[in-house]
Amino acid sequence: KNQVEQSPQSLIILEGKNCTLQCNYTVSPFSNLRWYKQDTGRGPVSLTIMTFSENTKSNGRYTATLDADTKQSSLHITASQLSDSASYICVVRLSGGYNKLIFGAGTRLAVHP
Amino acid sequence: SQTIHQWPATLVQPVGSPLSLECTVEGTSNPNLYWYRQAAGRGLQLLFYSVGIGQISSEVPQNLSASRPQDRQFILSSKKLLLSDSGFYLCASSWTIAGGPQETQYFGPGTRLLVL
Numbered sequence: 001k002n003q004v005e006q007s008p009q010s011l012i013i014l015e016g017k018n019c020t021l022q023c024n025y026t027v028s029p030f031s032n033l034r035w036y037k038q039d040t041g042r043g044p045v046s047l048t049i050m051t052f053s054e055n056t057k058s059n060g061r062y063t064a065t066l067d068a069d070t071k072q073s074s075l076h077i078t079a080s081q082l083s084d085s086a087s088y089i090c091v092v093r094l095s096g097g098y099n100k101l102i103f104g105a106g107t108r109l110a111v112h113p
Numbered sequence: 114s115q116t117i118h119q120w121p122a123t124l125v126q127p128v129g130s131p132l133s134l135e136c137t138v139e140g141t142s143n144p145n146l147y148w149y150r151q152a153a154g155r156g157l158q159l160l161f162y163s164v165g166i167g168q169i170s171s172e173v174p175q176n177l178s179a180s181r182p183q184d185r186q187f188i189l190s191s192k193k194l195l196l197s198d199s200g201f202y203l204c205a206s207s208w209t210i211a212g213g214p215q216e217t218q219y220f221g222p223g224t225r226l227l228v229l
Contacts, residue, residue: 004156043117043203043220044157089156093216101218103156 002027004092004104012110017080021107023073023090031093031100035064035075038087038106047075047088080111115140117221119204125227132177132191134224136204139185146187147205147218148179157203163187199228 004025013019025033032051036044048057048064050073057064061078077084087106094100116139126132138144145164149157159172161179169179176195180188187204202225205218 009154041201041223041225043205043223045220046217049217101157101159103158105154105156 002092002094002102004090004102006088006090006104006107008107009105010108010110012112013080015080015082015111015113019077019080019109021075021077021088021090021109023075023104025071025073025090025092025102025104027071027092027094027102029095030068030071031095033064033066033073033093034091035062035073036089036091038089040086044089077109080109082111082113085109085111115144115206115208115219117204117206117219119202119221119224121224122222123225123227125229126194127229128196129193132189132194132198132226134189134202134204134226136187136189136221137185138187138206141185141206141208143184144206144208145216146181147207148187148189149203149205149220151201151203151223153200161189194228196228199226201225 007022034049035047037047038044047062048059050057050066052068055066063076066073087108089106090104092102118137147162148160151157163169163181166181177191201223203223204221207216207218
């Protein structure tokens, strides 16, 4: 069964600290993996996309990694800011078809001053 | 760049009442359009997608329906709402090859529906 599991479910950190969010997937055939940021009550916004051959991708203070062998990805946030408070969703695309996105349930991050 | 509008932003409806949620897209033509539902603590679930006017594909059996009367308009409807229809409904749009490896879906602000 194609699944995307994220951990932790929720996380609280202090402003300025770093954190790492995890994503494990059992999806085949794999096409790519994205991390989305979703502010409360808003639609998700894409942060990074990685294909099978890429093992790291950065977008400002966000760095995503991908280990296609172990089927794991992580999203590392450096020097967190209050505006980083949001849900972070890992999404894996299967090859082929219109309906081949598998969404994780997300990690809810709260950054406190 | 494209902009996705959804309304209403929030909606409280009684069980058994009808539903109509609207999504419109600006800044692109012939987009691929999607309706998703996000339940609390769950991943997004694809409900419908459309690659053109009048072309609707359904992903899960349910009491919801979708229509695309115009190129950049996507409507989610129900004749009789159920309690289980409560959730956060997101419209998404893309303009690259639907299902292609580099397809990026852009999401609207969402509609929060509470069925009582």
